[in-house]
Amino acid sequence: MPRCKLKNCPYDRDGRCVENQLPNCPNLLPDEPANPVAQEAKSLDTKATPTLPQHEALYSGKKLTAVQATQILQSHPAQVVVLGGMVESGKTTLLARIFEMFQCKCVAGHRFTASQTLVGFDQLSWHSTMECGAANPTTEHTSRSENNLFLHLRVQPEDGSAPAIDLLVADIPGEIFPEAVAEESVLRNLCALARADHLVLFLDGEVLCDPMNRHDPCGKVFDFVHYALQTKQIGQHTVLHLVISKCDLLPKDGTSDPLKYIESTEGNFRAKFHAHFSDVLCWRLAARPEAPEEPTFENINKIFGVWMSRCFKQPENPRQTPQRSGFSRDFCRFGL
Amino acid sequence: MNVKTELLFLGLPETGKTTYFVALDEVLNRQTKEHGLVNGGFAANRSYIEQAKKAWRAGKDVGRTVLLTTDDPVELLVSHPKSDTTARLVAPDVNGEFFDRQWVDRKWQVSYRKQLASVAGAFVFIHAAFSGRNPEMTEVWKNLPHDESFSADDIKNLTSFAAKLKQPPDALGTLISDRLSADTKQRLVEYQAHEANPNELQVALLKDLNEIIHGSSIYDSQHFSKIVLRPETERLLGHNLTKKNLIHLNRLLLEDAFPQEISRKITKPWEPRLAAKQVKLVELLQFISEQGQARQPLALAVMISAWDVIESEGKPKIRPEQFLKSEWSLLYQYLQANPELFRSRIYGVSARGGDDAAQAKLFSLQPHERVWLKDGAEVTKDLTRPLRWLLGWE
Numbered sequence: 089m090p091r092c093k094l095k096n097c098p099y100d101r102d103g104r105c106v107e108n109q110l111p112n113c114p115n116l117l118p119d120e121p122a123n124p125v126a127q128e129a130k131s132l133d134t135k136a137t138p139t140l141p142q143h144e145a146l147y148s149g150k151k152l153t154a155v156q157a158t159q160i161l162q163s164h165p166a167q168v169v170v171l172g173g174m175v176e177s178g179k180t181t182l183l184a185r186i187f188e189m190f191q192c193k194c195v196a197g198h199r200f201t202a203s204q205t206l207v208g209f210d211q212l213s214w215h216s217t218m219e220c221g222a223a224n225p226t227t228e229h230t231s232r233s234e235n236n237l238f239l240h241l242r243v244q245p246e247d248g249s250a251p252a253i254d255l256l257v258a259d260i261p262g263e264i265f266p267e268a269v270a271e272e273s274v275l276r277n278l279c280a281l282a283r284a285d286h287l288v289l290f291l292d293g294e295v296l297c298d299p300m301n302r303h304d305p306c307g308k309v310f311d312f313v314h315y316a317l318q319t320k321q322i323g324q325h326t327v328l329h330l331v332i333s334k335c336d337l338l339p340k341d342g343t344s345d346p347l348k349y350i351e352s353t354e355g356n357f358r359a360k361f362h363a364h365f366s367d368v369l370c371w372r373l374a375a376r377p378e379a380p381e382e383p384t385f386e387n388i389n390k391i392f393g394v395w396m397s398r399c400f401k402q403p404e405n406p407r408q409t410p411q412r413s414g415f416s417r418d419f420c421r422f423g424l
Numbered sequence: 425m426n427v428k429t430e431l432l433f434l435g436l437p438e439t440g441k442t443t444y445f446v447a448l449d450e451v452l453n454r455q456t457k458e459h460g461l462v463n464g465g466f467a468a469n470r471s472y473i474e475q476a477k478k479a480w481r482a483g484k485d486v487g488r489t490v491l492l493t494t495d496d497p498v499e500l501l502v503s504h505p506k507s508d509t510t511a512r513l514v515a516p517d518v519n520g521e522f523f524d525r526q527w528v529d530r531k532w533q534v535s536y537r538k539q540l541a542s543v544a545g546a547f548v549f550i551h552a553a554f555s556g557r558n559p560e561m562t563e564v565w566k567n568l569p570h571d572e573s574f575s576a577d578d579i580k581n582l583t584s585f586a587a588k589l590k591q592p593p594d595a596l597g598t599l600i601s602d603r604l605s606a607d608t609k610q611r612l613v614e615y616q617a618h619e620a621n622p623n624e625l626q627v628a629l630l631k632d633l634n635e636i637i638h639g640s641s642i643y644d645s646q647h648f649s650k651i652v653l654r655p656e657t658e659r660l661l662g663h664n665l666t667k668k669n670l671i672h673l674n675r676l677l678l679e680d681a682f683p684q685e686i687s688r689k690i691t692k693p694w695e696p697r698l699a700a701k702q703v704k705l706v707e708l709l710q711f712i713s714e715q716g717q718a719r720q721p722l723a724l725a726v727m728i729s730a731w732d733v734i735e736s737e738g739k740p741k742i743r744p745e746q747f748l749k750s751e752w753s754l755l756y757q758y759l760q761a762n763p764e765l766f767r768s769r770i771y772g773v774s775a776r777g778g779d780d781a782a783q784a785k786l787f788s789l790q791p792h793e794r795v796w797l798k799d800g801a802e803v804t805k806d807l808t809r810p811l812r813w814l815l816g817w818e
Contacts, residue, residue: 142534146526146711188565191557191700191754200754201761206707207696214694217564244761252761294666337666376565378668 092116149207151237154279156204157256160240161283166254168283169395172312173290174305175262178333178375182290183209183239183257184216185375185383186392190241196393198243201252205240212239216376235261236279243396253396256280269311272319281321286395288329289313291353293372294337297346306353310360317364328365329391330357335384336377369394430542431814433498433515434523434708435549436701440729440775442498442518443486444549444807446476447775449500450792451807461808461817464501464510472498472518481791483776483783502808504817511815513547514539526711527704528696540716545723545814548705552733552772556702556752572671573634578687582626585685586615589629596647596681603642604632637674641665653680702754709758713765724759724768725810731772731798732779744772744798771810772798 092115097105105113152160160166171179187209190200203209236258244252258280260268268275281287289309296302309330316322332338332350339346354370362368371391374384435441452463476486500513516522516536526532550556579585590612592598604612608628615625636642643661653661657676665673679688692698712718728734728744735741748756748770759768777786777794786794795807812818 143531144534144537146530146532146715148530149707185565188561190757191702193753194757199757199761200706201758202710203706206703206710207699210696210699210703211694213558213561214698217561218692218694248761378666 147204149205150211151205151208151234152240152256154236154238157238157240157280160204160254160256164242164254165251166256167285167395168280169255169257169286169288170260170278170280170284171257171288171290172260172265172268172309173262173331173333174265174292174295174308177262177290177292177295177305178331178373179259179262179288179290180212181216181375182331182333182373182388183259184213185388187213189385189388194246195243196389196396197246198392198396199246200241201244202242203240205238208239209241234259235264236277238280255395258284265312266308269308269315272315275312275315275321276319278321281316284322284326286327286329287313287316287322288331288391290331290333293332293334293350293374296332296350296353297338299345302349310357313361317361323364324366326365327367327369327394328361329394330354330368330370331391332370332372334374334377335372336374336381338372429509429511429544429815430539431511431513431811432539432543432546433513433518433549434546435520435727436524436704437520439520439549439551440727440773441515441520441547441549442476443480443775444547444727444729444773445498445500445513445515445518446473446480446486447792447795448513448807448811449473450477450480451795452500452502454790454792459506461811462503462505464503467499467501467512469496469498473500480776483786483794485776485780502811504815507817509817511544511811513811514543523708524697524704527699527707532711537716540712540718543718543722545725547810547814548709548724548726548768550701550705550726550728550748550752550755552728552730552747554701556700556705556755558698558700560698561700572637572675572689574630574637574675574686576626576630578689579626579629579685580687581685582622582629585629585682586612586625588682588685594650596651599642599647600636600678600681603636603639604629608632633678637671637678639674641670642674642677648677648681651677651681653677700754702752705752705755706758709766713762720765721763721767722765723814724766725814726755726759726768726770727810728770728772729775730779731796732774732777732782734772735798736779741801743800744770745800747772769799769810769813773807773810775807 092105092113097115157168161168171183173179186195189195194200238256238258241255241257242252243255244250258278260278264274264278268278275281289312291305291309295305313322313328322328330353332354338350341347350372357370358368369391371387372384373387373391374381375388377383433441433445449463452461455462480486498515498518501510502513503510516539522536555562588597589601589604592601601609605628608625608631611625611628615622654676657673657680660669660673660676663669675689679686709724712722713720726744726748728747731744734747745756759766774796776783777789777796793805795805797804797807797809799809
């Protein structure tokens with residue numbers, strides 16, 4: 089394969105020409121004829137005088153495992169947020185939008201302080217924008233293999249008035265969500281749930297407009313909460329959220345059937361679960377609406393603010409908290 | 425003289441590192457102030473600077489016109505006569521690939537990590553012409569109309585396409601042909617008779633195709649029964665579609681129906697190198713703070729190169745810090761939130777003095793007199809100011 093003699097030309101890596109003169113760029117070097125003898129000599133020479141610099145690995149930047157997340161929980165005040173819902177219910181898009189908002193300004197009065205999962209966030213943003221949405225609405229957002237993995241974000245009040253706090257976000261893959269309603273073992277395997285400060289369940293607003301197909305996802309959300317309460321993975325230590333996503337696709341007429349159905353669902357959700365949780369909150373979001381609608385920035389800011397501001401029973405310095413202290417948010421709740 | 429301190433040049437590709445390096449070298453060599461900083465002697469790989477300097481002195485864009493390569497670090501020695509101290513400025517890789525690869529490959533050279541332990545500070549370069557965000561993603565996030573439209577490159581065999589539309593070989597061809605405008609149909613006839621310009625037919629076809637995909641669904645099971653649909657098309661067919669996705673489906677259906685004539689629009693898969701510049705830069709700083717064993721807080725002079733782009737005629741005057749806050753907000757927030765790791769100061773620098781158009785006016789000045797720097801609201805010709813701040817030589 090031809091090579092480029094310019095060091096800063098990416099041709100060798102991705103075929104792009106820095107001078108945009110393909111296929112006749114004068115800097116391209118022709119193929120070297122295969123010469124086994126010469127290659128062997130070159131190889132021997134390399135072995136004789138190793139000149140390659142030594143490298144060492146840096147952290148991956150990808151989503152954290154439960155073990156890595158636990159290390160953060162044991163060293164910093166942290167909030168754990170678990171997102172659940174059917175495939176394409178808007179979980180990934182909301183996370184991607186929040187990361188996008190941080191790239192423009194502070195979010196909910198909090199500034200970006202650090203992240204161990206910038207690669208994970210970037211990948212998520214790419215999937216939410218370039219690979220799906222308008223281009224492909226059926227892209228698998230969070231794959232099964234990403235169960236029990238966490239995105240990490242450390243933020244701090246914009247004015248620096250309080251210490252930074254870590255946010256760990258687990259996104260239950262859309263295909264696992266209905267399985268967790270059907271199989272206790274699957275539900276119990278959602279290790280983040282037991283440490284969740286916030287459980288955020290999503291219902292696709294567009295699906296809720298479909299009179300025939302809206303009942304099943306609604307039923308699954310209710311069932312999920314019901315069973316997770318039974319297994320005692322969630323409870324009074326958790327704030328429960330119901331998010332109606334893609335609300336830009338809901339009819340504007342307040343008396344329409346879909347809006348009545350949604351209001352009734354939200355009402356039932358509050359009534360059924362209010363006594364079991366620290367709080368029950370309902371949201372209507374459009375993280376990436378169709379033009380000309382604007383995203384619901386105000387509500388996205390609000391929900392993020394709630395995730396960050398409601399610190400329940402956090403020790404001031406977790407390092408000094410004795411293991412097995414009986415502290416209700418002990419890290420052993422991760423089951424590790 | 426003793427070399428006591430070392431400063432690092434850090435930045436992604438094409439961020440103006442070489443230009444500043446060259447301009448700084450020239451300024452140091454032409455120093456006239458009694459206690460001003462001067463060149464401290466021959467540093468390693470000086471030939472690189474000298475090669476770039478020829479283009480810079482001629483007012484050319486060094487990054488664009490001088491495709492220099494060097495595998496070795498580029499260095500500059502700076503002397504502070506008053507304290508009889510010399511500092512070494514080191515650019516491990518002036519091209520910046522070295523830093524981009526840290527983000528992509530998730531590894532760095534051991535020698536670089538060791539070097540970090542001894543540096544007193546670093547110049548961090550970004551370019552004023554670029555936002556820290558990924559431009560493609562930003563466009564989608566801003567909800568700009570997603571471009572599903574066909575363009576000239578999408579028709580890969582006009583002759584075959586025209587033939588199939590003029591005399592449709594099947595019911596599907598007839599379905600599409602019937603949706604063409606009278607004007608396009610006339611051009612098809614003329615094209616077949618070699619009486620017309622193929623470009624005119626192509627333009628007419630593109631216009632009609634784009635109207636077709638923006639209309640109602642072109643799918644019906646009977647017409648498409650003999651067409652092999654790709655999995656993505658079949659998945660979409662099973663969904664209630666929004667208007668945006670209907671346009672996408674129609675495009676996919678046309679691509680599947682005419683695979684020899686219409687190119688498939690390929691969705692770019694995620695690659696680390698496509699990440700937003702500010703995300704990469706924040707990660708580079710996190711590498712330094714987490715694994716670099718550098719001193720804390722490490723002094724950072726954030727250099728916004730080509731500042732003349734920001735302050736060209738007619739544009740409102742802003743401070744470099746304001747630019748960073750609005751265009752590279754993630755980086756700005758990170759620096760603000762971590763004073764225990766990094767203490768930073770932000771400068772705008774015009775190491776050429778102006779863009780291509782401004783060069784003619786600048787030729788009357790000596791090259792080292794063309795340069796200027798913005799520090800807060802103040803404009804100064806003193807290019808060594810960030811250097812003195814980093815070294816505590818103010």
